[in-house]
Amino acid sequence: MDLKTCYAHCVLLLVLVLLGSFPGPLRGFPFGPDLQLDAPPRTTVLFNGLLGCNRFRGSALDYSALLLEEEAGVLYAGAREAIYALDIANISSPRANHSIKWPAPAEQKRQCLNKGRDNQTECYNHIRFLQRLNETHLYTCGTHAFRPLCAYLDVEQFRLSRIEDGRDRCPYDPAKGYTGLLVDGDMFSASQYEFRSTPDVRRNFPFPLLRAEEAPTRWLMEADFVDSALLRESVNSSIGDDDKIYFFFTEKNQEQTAYSSQRRVARVARVCRGDIGGQRTLQRRWTSFLKARLLCSIPDYELQLNVAAACWRARQDSRLHRGLDWSAVCLYSVADIQKAFDGPFMENQDSKWREFIGKVPEPRPGSCITNQHRALLINSSRDLPDNLLTFVRRHPLMASPVLPLRGRPLVFKKSINYSKISVLPVAAVDGVVYNMLFICTDEGWLHRAVEVGDHVHIIEELQLFSEPQQIYSMVISQAQRSMYLSSQSGLVQVPLATCQKYTSCYDCVFARDPFCGWDGTTCADVSLHTDRSSLIQDIEMGNRGCPSITGDGSTVHRVRSVMAGDDVLLQCELLSNLATPLWTLNGRDLPGPGLGSSYRVGTDGLLIIGAQPKQSGSYRCFSQENGLRQPVRRYTVRIQAPPVSSPLAPLPSGPESQAYRHMEALYMSLVAVLGGLCLVLTVVLLYVSFCARGRAGSPNRKYSQQGVMAAAVAAATERKRSSHLELKTISSHCNGRVSRRGTAAGEDGSLLQIVPGEGGQLGSPGGSSGNNRDRTPPPAPPLPMPPPLPASEFANGLSATLPSVLRKMNGNSYVLLGQAEGETTSPLYHSFTEELNRILEKRKHTQLEDVQTDESSV
Structure with a gap:
């Protein structure tokens, strides 16, 4: 077959089926070494990064039934009170006059409501069955507001030709499990x-x-x-x-x-x-x-x-x-x-x-x-x-x-x-037939996987919808090289493979995708090549066939100049969740992050703690996967020692000495003139003070003096307020993490806000005397959320895609702005947050005066 x-x-x-949590002894799975207890997808593609997808969103909801007819080039979709006929080449363009409205009448909806059913979800006609009956008609059934009906659908005219009782063929409740088959006219x-x-x-x-x-x-x-x-x-x-x-x-x-x-x-x-x-x-x-x-x-x-x-x-x-x-x-x-x-x-x-x-x-x-x-x-x-x-x-x-x-x-x-x-x-290219598995999660993600021997390799996970929602039905068209999935909001057409996204031979081979092979210049769809002998593909191992890497190739090169004692983050993000980062300094592998080590390796890069001049040199980041290294980034780091002040040089002699003496005389004359002006001003101030003392007994003298003092106190208070900043945390979970598929950064409280305040008097009354003691300054309004960070490199060398984004304040304090869940899938992941809280905030930095600090300094 x-x-x-x-x-x-x-x-x-x-x-x-709902399962409870596993008992403790389940931790030791006696399955042997071949079973992967938590197999991660190799790559993760978010909703905005999907390639080649088409979508259909009609006026109806709950697309619960799909019928694919490849020879006719039609995808039939049964939804809530509607049936659509879509072009399988592009479901975004429905055929003209190919939609049927089949609502439950108002009287039936009223009876449904009287039976205690939900008027928002249950009292509609949900299409539950849609299959081919014969050459001219489809057969379809719907819940019809808790009074099921079935109908014959004329395919040529695309209309319902006869409606009959469906109580023995379709469930009343749209949420009940249901399955049906039409086999040579038998249902x-x-x-x-x-x-x-x-x-x-x-x-x-x-x-x-x-x-x-x-x-x-x-x-x-x-x-x-x-x-x-x-x-x-x-x-x-x-x-x-x-x-x-x-x-x-x-x-x-x-x-x-x-x-x-x-x-x-x-x-x-x-x-x-x-x-x-x-x-x-x-x-x-x-x-x-x-x-x-x-x-x-x-x-x-x-x-x-x-x-x-x-x-x-x-x-x-x-x-x-x-x-x-x-x-x-x-x-x-x-x-x-x-x-x-x-x-x-x-x-x-x-x-x-x-x-x-x-x-x-x-x-x-x-x-x-x-x-x-x-x-x-x-x-x-x-x-x-x-x-x-x-x-x-x-x-x-x-x-x-x-x-x-x-x-x-x-x-x-x-x-x-x-x-x-x-x-x-x-x-595959070698003629071996592999089972491709397309698995949907309960939140609307799709896992593309391949069965290799006695285990499964998950090629990638795709976020099909911007909001989490369950997938109701799924069908595959080999002729269109597409799969079609339906959900509550609509339909999505997803390519069986997107080989063009792999930009190198190693990326193409590491994917272990039976649909894709490297043709020497691009990662191409295997089905489009009649001669497959020149294609490079390795499903079993995922590391054979590509030429060895001898140089850095097209890796990104950056130069970093920092001062000794600073902490430097060299960014290196890996595209594969299965890859591990490997760093070298001047061609030698860096030591592991043990106790006392000045290096920390994470999925976002390499952190050099308290950089010293001896750590200057050429840093290279490699992505290590399936036993092979692939260069990703290269840095030239220059760590400069602080400038040392030199002793005063001896005075020159000869003509240069004579010129120097003339300049010295000029400076002395200028000092004498300024001294005379200061003496005159002193006499004037003493005279004014004597006159003011002579009018000390007048009735308004006390209030005038108090007014001057109050103004001075107010000015001092304003200066005090303006010279301090109060660091308030919007949420106590500032170091917490949120679900990767949930809210965006900033919506979960993982954002710090800086507002004006009084240093040392948080929450205490302000002012120094009088009514000011009973007045509490109103809380400062929250600052607006900063705009989304660009994907390009910032001024401090960090990227918007890092799991942690740090900013320096006053030269020696660090604030965690955002941290997202699910981005730390590498086995060697190491969070820098604790390191920065423990090490970096205690260090006082001395800025270079003649050399601008490089943007890679954290």
Whole structure:
């Protein structure tokens, strides 16, 4: 089966499960050295840095259903009370007259409100089902303000041609889990139907309608459905087997097992497509319904299902990918799922489920009709004997769980939660087919990853939306080299790969992206090259093929001139989260940041503490990844000693001495003149003072003197106020950190503000006498937030992209202006904040007078 056919059977499976925090012993995962406990994405692309994306945002909200038809070049999107037809080449340009408004009438919305439902979210017509029915029509269903309706959609005229009752085909509640399939005109669905939210797996049409059993053994216990998948096993089957339909869901735990403390467990259920129910027993009920437990286990602890995706192949080596809450991905074999359904049954005894140890009837209960059945004159499910159907009614649950391949997760992350996953097989340059994983988080980020051997390499993470929001649906078009994702606000079209963003051979190879290869000048899309023999690509190791680096190449070079004793920050930012910084001085590696070392290495650069002249020289920063070094920046640092005052030189002799004496006489004359002027002014001041003393007895003399004194005090107070600054912190969390995908810097309180104040009298009354003692100066208004920092280098050599931005005040104090979360992903990350608080604020700096301090001094 070719890749395109294989992908056509890839489906999205989602189960919403809430997990508590892991217990302490979980810290020692006994998975062996191959499992990455917290695999980081190699690169991070923020919303403003996305390349080649197209967006669609119509008048509606909640785009919950997508249908991609590549041959017609159309993407159908079902939203709240609207259906759109978009051009898959560019979804930003909707086709003319290709939108349908399907609102719930006002009377139905009023009845919905009277039932106690939310008029802001629930009392609308949310499109939940949208699939191809035949060559001329689509079939769609909506909640219709808690009275579901379904309709036939004429594709050519793009209008609803017939509307019918949908209460048995669509859930009432738009928030309930739901899945459905149209298979050659037959509709299969699973959800919590009806107003009382009864979970069920149904065959909706054609007749006969089938559903799950509720008595004496209830087959489904508060089930929450995710998705469904068709596995065609009737094609070229040697035993005349039937096609299978698999449903994925979580439900209330029923077993008494080691994990019985968990309230909900993950399940996979199976029915036969040709099932038409029993003749007397299980009339209009499934005769082939079986369910088994899906595990992605850590010894002694189980991770519950959160995401699943499968690429079904009609072979025994078919595999199922499952994602789990706490961001784990497990790999399953369809053969193992089939083995579980062929294993022992469970039975309910005294309200407790135990493994059945009795005799199982023949032919095996729950199996599809095969040549073995036909040999016994059982040509359909209605020909099955009653004893076999009675066994099926009482034993829907299998005893053996389905375990992941290698008995452990493929990848595990503790920082985020995955919510959707899709799988696409991609052939690399060497012809090896790799599984590309496209995994969405619950905040609207997309992880592009590749399955390499027994682990997953996350190529990059993309922020698809400016605001966090869940992704509802995801489909992939290989013809357009795009994937389409829907959310609450709209749709986004994302390229499968953006190879052009890798600017060097090493960047292209380090990415380990099967879509990309280096052609000698650029990183190009592999699919665009018919001759791939000249392309450089290394998916397995990510470090082979590129020519060795012999020089600095096009690295940035800067010159820094600073004074001895200053602290210098040499910026060097790494583009890869997997890279580590390496610094050299005059060709030698710098020592590690141990105790007493004058160097500190961080993800933003190198900090030289108390620079000395012996530390002058040529500094080089390398990005070290996959065992290879790549030059990033080069600095020439010149550290100058403070100027030393020299003794007075002897007076010159000869003619020069004569000229010097003339100048000395001139200066003496000038001093004598100035002295005479000073004497005259002194006499005048004494006379004025004597006159003022003679009028000391007048009635106004006291008030005049007090006025002079008050003015002097006021002036002194103003001078005092203007000579001090009060450093106020807007938030007590000035050194705290915020989420990288949350608020911007400055909105979380991680900003310091300088306002006028009185030194040494913070919060105390101002003034020196009289009414001034009862007056408290009003608080100064907060200063406006500074404008965003430019991306270019500042006057002090720092960059807006640094995790910490520092400013110097009065020569020896430092203020942390902003610090963002999530930017310290390097294993060698070292925060400079504590170093600056402990070391730099205690140091008094002497500024150079004849040499301007370089901008790289912190």
